[in-house]
Amino acid sequence: MTAARELLLSEGPAAVTLAGVGKKIGMSHTNVIHHFGSAAGLQTALMGSMIRDLAGALDDAVSHLRTDAAAPSILIDQVWTAFDEGGAGQLAAWLVLTREVDHLEPIRQAVLDLVAAVKEKYASDPEADERIRSIVLLIAIAAFGDAVIGPHLRGMLDQDSDAGRKLMSRLLPVLVMG
Template structure:
């Protein structure tokens, strides 16, 4: 009988597999499910292997939030800069940001990490968003458009919606996407004609 030994992966491939498994666990079961043991079991590796790559569960979670943030900011950057001759569609931008925080699990993970005492959890998000705003503000007409304020508003609305949006909409008898519609309306009002 052949033994089922895990195939050898490069360190980068092993790390990527662990982060993909961690994100799947996050989406399926929430932030508390993102543990070294659960991720190791999901990818057929040992707890020690993941300790080598991430140092701790907190390190895994920080790497995951960093990866998720990099992915979503790249998507938003591409969506905005794809056709710089036309203004970006406010609803499309809102949906990208809200989907990252809610459907992608970034909002729940960031909140959980902060509430667990890990104040550094926001560092990858803040750095990536800062870089994105700098990129988008370069050459924007009219000069001085409040992209930073628009970004702050959009991110806070998306985070709040990820955490309380469904329950609040249900309690108020509103359609689930009301917060998205409000955010798109605010963003459209801030967009110059």
């Protein structure tokens, strides 16, 4: 799974093949077939692994929101890390482009838990639910966009690699409170 993830992150979804993974780990593609059954089996296993990692990162973000005063920046850091370094941005793009969005279903509860934690931490208004859901949507879309096209846009705008993350960290408290 590590080799498949590295290929996805460095070369894109087309590189996640039995032969590509086999080459990366020094095995023949028939050995990889033995473990996964097919290229689709390998890709499904990779998606499952990455989705579990994303759900875990969201769960960690929820824990920090409930216990840590530095929660806004930690939340943004964890989401950005999951989408960028963890590969969730590339995974989401891959799932959407191949029309396999049903693979995203396992993170539904983690996203809903994140909404509840943000609401619990920042919103005393019982009608804040829609605003909080919109904020979580904005964070996810921003992290996704930053992971997928951010490096190119930041280069065009002469911004450092953390520009989007820093911007969202500054915006989150303002958006939640206001």
